[in-house]
Amino acid sequence: MIQNAMSVAMAEVIAQRFHLLADPTRIRILDALRGNPLTVGALTDEIGTSQQNISKHLGLLHRAGIVAREKDGVCVHYRIADDTVFELCEEVCGGIHRHLNGLQTMMDEGVAR
Amino acid sequence: MIQNAMSVAMAEVIAQRFHLLADPTRIRILDALRGNPLTVGALTDEIGTSQQNISKHLGLLHRAGIVAREKDGVCVHYRIADDTVFELCEEVCGGIHRHLNGLQTMMDEGVAR
DNA sequence: CAACTTGTCAACTGTTCAGTTGTAGAGTAA
DNA sequence: TTACTCTACAACTGAACAGTTGACAAGTTG
CATH class of the missing domain: 1.10.10.10 (Winged helix-like DNA-binding domain superfamily/Winged helix DNA-binding domain)
Incomplete structure (x- = not known):
């Protein structure tokens, strides 16, 4: 609690x-x-x-x-x-890229779920 | 542009x-x-x-x-x-701590601006 | 000194969105 | 088959907030 x-x-x-x-x-x-x-x-x-x-x-x-x-x-x-905000932005960009790559892979493999 | x-x-x-x-x-x-x-x-x-x-x-x-x-x-x-979200949270916590420490230091030194 | 520039703050407005209410579909058990 | 559980979705509502408008104070210039 x-x-x-x-x-x-x-x-x-x-x-x-x-x-x-x-x-x-x-x-x-x-x-x-x-x-x-x-x-x-x-x-x-x-x-x-x-x-x-x-x-x-x-x-x-x-x-x-x-x-x-x-x-x-x-x-x-x-x-x-506080310049760590730029590190935060870069990490977020990394996450976006990973997500887009995952979607790309999925579409390339013709697997749509 | x-x-x-x-x-x-x-x-x-x-x-x-x-x-x-x-x-x-x-x-x-x-x-x-x-x-x-x-x-x-x-x-x-x-x-x-x-x-x-x-x-x-x-x-x-x-x-x-x-x-x-x-x-x-x-x-x-x-x-x-995407477990990098936890790294993001930890970085944000770091930023919060730095800010609080800065405020604390300022108050301790009796400098209020 | 008046006129001007710069920046901050308050109040307002329209949009966004978190939480809620209601509902329907999928899966499971009796 | 019916009854129940679990989850996702739509619609609604009120609060939060980004952008705008208006006003004012501080600083500078002529």
Whole structure:
């Protein structure tokens, strides 16, 4: 029972973390920050959505410790604070590839279930 | 531009994969399947939600190739098909710990920003 | 100082989705 | 054969959330 209670809470925390990465706009933001720190304005130009929207997503990522920020006059530079998120993305891509390969194999063998 | 277009589609696929793990019930299902294959009924008992709900989540995980299933009379046994999802969970737990440690350090140093 | 730029926040809206309710089909036992 | 168990699917509902609109504060420039 105690183990069960902890598992529920843990699952919730883990799910929330995954949820931060379960949005294409946020993934693209993180990808854009992979090379260099960028301002909200630069991200707005690069991602092609509104500045308020970018700011909102960055706020979520910052509060979770995934990005860090630095004020610079009127500008704020954001940079990656936890770069293991890229390892997560790569692992997820691996899983997608394996799944596609499995489907491909199945179709090639003419086995449809 | 071409790079940009691919990045949008990739981000979408990656986000969808993360989304499958961004739900506490599905995380608990995967955790329950970590040891041995289980039936829908057994998972229903263990997780404590309805059978139809469990079946629905399992359907999503199965279509994504994360779990596999095997019919056995009236029962269906589900098992983990892609166990790298546990590596993903562990990495995410690492990120959570780092974040909490960072907050702890900040509070200990009496620096609140 | 006023005008402008930059970024954050609140409120709103429409879409998505987890959980629930209901049901039907497959398999098994009596 | 009927009755029961097990599972998957459809339809529904309310909560969550991504994107948008509006507003405001901080910083910079002329």
